[in-house]
Amino acid sequence: MPVLIAHTISEATEILAENPDATILNGGTDLMVEVNFNHRHPSSVLLLRNVPQLREWSIDSSQQTITIGAGVPYAAMETGAIAAAVPALAQAARTVGSPQIRAAGTMGGNLGTCSPAGDTLPVLSALEATIHLSSQDGERIVPFGEFMVGPKKNSRLQHEIITAVTLPITGRRQGYSKVGVRNAMVISVASACFAVVDDTPRLAMGSVGPTILRAVKAEKFLTEATTNLNIISDEIAREFGQIASTEARPIDDHRSTAQYRAHAIKVLASRLAVRGTAS
Amino acid sequence: MSSVKTKRDVLGTSSLRPDGGAKVKGDFAFTSDLHAENMLWGATLRSPHPHARIISIDTTAAWKIAGVECVVTADDVPGQLTYGLISSDQPVFAKDVVRYMGEPIAAVAADHPETCRRALAAITVVYEVLPVLFDPELAIGDDFEPIHPEGNLIRQQRIVHGDTSVVGDVIVEGHYVIGMQDQAFLGTESALALPDADGQGVEVFVATQWLHEDQKQMAACLNLPTERVRLVLGGVGGAFGAREDISLQVHTALLALRTSRPVKMQYGREESFFGHVHRHPATVWMRHHATNEGKIVKIEARFVFDGGAYASTSAAVLINGVTHTQGPYKCPVAVVDGYAVRTNNPPCGAMRGFGVVQACFAHEGQMDKLAAAVGTDPVSIRLMNAMETGDLLITGQPVESVAPVARLIRETNEIPLPPDLAMDANELELPGGSGITAERKHIKRGIGWGVSIKNIMYSEGFDDYSTARCTLSDGKVVLKFATSEVGQGFVTLAPQIARSVLGVTDAVCDTIDTQIGSAGSTSASRQTWMSGGAVDGACRLVRERLFEVVGAQHNIEPIRFAIEDDEIVDTAGTFRMSVIEASQGITISETFEHHHRPTEELDENGQGNCHVAFAFVAHRAVVDVDPELGLVKVVQIATAQDVGQVLNPLSVLGQIEGGIAQGLGLAVMEEIIVQEGRVRNPSFTDYLLPTALDAPVVVARMIEEYEQQAPLGAKGVGEPPCISVTPAIVAAIRDAIGKDIDRCPVRPQDICL
């Protein structure tokens, strides 16, 4: 199996144009598992680890945004400047796997796989991040909501590479929580990201539907029920969680039950709504 | 003569594992690391159905693939078509019918694992799917067509003891459910088979718990004389009961004999879930009768163990379960009914705790119910009923072992409780861990108790002896035995014994293989007692001979000699000589078989002295629970364990900590999910094992009361740590949330919905 090694983004898009069947390899923490399990048999692999640009991140202070390369490993998001700019992303990154997985795994790979249980995805949804895609045809910027289109399905075209993600730096409350049946290294049974963006509340839910779901009714309720998003009563928080859980579309599987997942969303949403407030 | 004595790793010291360094550095050769010149790979075709008739098997296309050297099915088995530990009811390859998902149907040998994979895909099997017997209750009566010629009931055992008309002042009752746990050893099944040049025999390196039992079953299936099937223990990466049954042994040897080439087989993690037996899922009903004060006067119980498709050790697991109904408590009267049944679920057999885990989960739940009913606390109720040496079990068997149950409870109770969860506790310390699901204020703490009794060694009239040879030459000892080293530390202990008995420093273990008599299985917490007894016996025989030699040389009655540190001393004179010097130029070799005292079978009322000896342990669990989300963090396990004599403190602590982690797994996360005979989570992604963040602080006390029956005064310590910790954790969860929970593992929804 040929391994094609790119050193720049343009080299990578060129290789991909010439080898439309090539499978992109980033940290390999999803792909290599699938190969080992014989679920995927790539005919060739495009290696992105030697593209320094993909491992960079930058802050645009005029726009108040941060752009994180698709090859930045989770370990780099857990602390430091990225964590300060997007605390919910740092929390999501910390919940991914084990130290070994966080040293190798990337947001590009999380987006490439696009599992409803992917831990960074609710953060990208709540913060309405944009995904940068590059190809020989140029660059395309797609809002997250249009990027993830189904379980393990995204709108990336075969000849495109995910290069980066841009997120707003809100300076307001945000947080991520994930429920699993073990205290670390576990696939989420239900997860949620709450963030205040442009003075409106946002709630995105993971593992409770075919894609990451936005709890639009709950968001609307909270907007109307409060005047100051830093002062939320327990009662309102409970109601917020209650509404959010009705917007979840969970299923029963071997990891949990639909009933528990909906319940967990209710609890997570109401806790996140008040997390970090004075109350 | 040396005056400065070097420290020798004798009994009682924390001698380090001889293979420890290599294991830590990754240098240790596990069976899966073995390789032979000109080697082929083997792989197994398995049934996708839990129950189906095989209409046809066509291997033609597989044979045609380049690199494929051999394809075998049931038609190619030269000897007995079935195998099994107790009853030979499991086919080497399914022929007419498959009875569980994952049952082997054919095996291939090829030049590469990938070629094997393609060969398996090229085999066409036509099935007629049959109705699946997945409800163990349906297997008890005549409600379901027998799924096996030997019927759906593997064994039934009743226990009736004492005046059963007795009724208690207080009665408590409970239904308990125990999920299917996996042994989840890290080193998956693996074997390397090397055919003899004449094609009439085979040498097999295999990771197993009992070389001679494998040898016997393999020889029967391969139709070879036992001595032509030579087994060598390959490096074993854990066992916990899952290597008692045959898995790939016959397949690998058969392929090697057929191809006249070395063949290696190794299961991946998913295949491993289908390749070995699991812990029996069980339902247990118990009704305890007690006086108003809380003294037990009668126990009624009913057990159903789901044995899955084949018998394995189900019959013995059942007996362990029913005979441990009372737990470590006095009980004058009992009526117990137990069933081990056959279903189309995955076969179940041995796992650490062997039937007692299921009984203990129920009787400990009952003790807490009883405490609540009579208005006392979990500690007092257990102390009030604590068993003592000399008590009669519900089988009529007297407990002759040291039985320090009350002391274990008291000593555990004396261990300080952990500090309260700090108001600013790090989020990783809270239930939910790295998921950051809770704040300090959401968390409730609970405390729970579990105490257990466990039989050690095999039961019901079985003579599970062990053999060892000790050879002393030039001050060096070589020990030979067939005792499987599966991580428990016999390779550490055996040289310790030799150093203590013979005064040598240099003691090593020879290759572990079938070139000596059987050691019995590394299970039932028995090897320290049994193989320890055999090594001790062999070393003592050698010591006697050495004393004779030295006595003859120096004209001293051998009876006057003793070993003092590393010297032979005349206890009635001044003669001293180092063992090294005394054994220069001579070789003394002795073999010893250790047998435990005989046991009896049970009669139809479950009466009889069926067990050899017993070990006890107490556990107290402290857990933090997020009641709203149903998440749990086990904070601390305090334990006092009846160990007889500590022979290696570090090894004992390792067993205690490891057993607790395994019991914790069963309490809160480890379960093979089976739906209508289909395993839904055969991976470590979805079969959850505790991580470092789930592991509690363990505070352990080893209670030393010398066990007179045991050759070294030491009881087995392997199984007890994992038995009562599970009910202790579940009791602590109940205590934290004030809600009854009757199953393990406890799932989040059991707590919060």
Ligand SMILES: Cc1cc2nc3c(=O)[nH]c(=O)nc-3n(C[C@H](O)[C@H](O)[C@H](O)COP(=O)(O)OP(=O)(O)OC[C@H]3O[C@@H](n4cnc5c(N)ncnc54)[C@H](O)[C@@H]3O)c2cc1C
């Ligand atoms: C033990 C273990 C634990 C895990 N725990 C978690 C967890 O807790 N939470 C979680 O969310 N995930 C978890 N994962 C899954 C995995 O680590 C993450 O999804 C990770 O983000 C994948 O990133 P990667 O760089 O390793 O991707 P890769 O495996 O390299 O790629 C994944 C997929 O994305 C595609 N891809 C990668 N990069 C690009 C790109 N730049 N452009 C286009 N396509 C691309 C690949 O072709 C492939 O299909 C775990 C995995 C393991 C093995």
